[in-house]
Amino acid sequence: MHITEQDTLLFIGDSITDAGRDRSDSASLGHGYVHEIAQMLRARQGPGPTVINKGLNGNRVYDLASRWTADVLDHRPTTVTVKIGVNDTWRRYDEGLLSPVDEFEDCLGSLLADTARILSARLVVITPFLLPVTTEQQEWFEDLSPRTDAVLRAALANGARVVRADLVMSRAAEEREAAELARDGVHPTALGHRLIADAWFAAVDPAAGPHPRG
Structure with missing residues (x-):
């Protein structure tokens, strides 16, 4: 996949994608991986492609489904990146709110399939990850591991590029404290x-990044 200035890259997901973006400013990208990706593209390609951030704090996959038409399809993006899943797990442990893995997979798969069909958009899926900093968080893998497998199956079934944030972060944690x-x-x-931004480029368009940082 090669990204050009004519592309529109749309990112959607939970707070990790949101990253503090200004909801009143449609051009706001937050301070996270979406911002990093946009900065790298501009450094390599001048103005670069249009980048849109539609992450929302606390979202589960069902929240994405409820706003998919307005926040994804209506923008007619050429590439859609989805990062979702950790809240579907987290809510089980802090609120007792279940998100059965089979239903989660069906919902995500339908969103990807509809997007490819309606827009002929290129699809990118970022896996959820967890770096436990408490003993209680270790228990989350009982739910998160099969959910990550579901994300991978949904991506494969719909021809999506996969960014293995789970592997990237866990490998980094072998050399650093998780809290870093x-x-x-x-x-x-x-x-x-x-x-995560570097892993996105490695999976999506290695020639476009990463750009050396000062």
């Missing part, structure tokens, strides 16, 4: 976001 990458185990630090 995600202070609460879920939300990336600046370093964590840079690693």
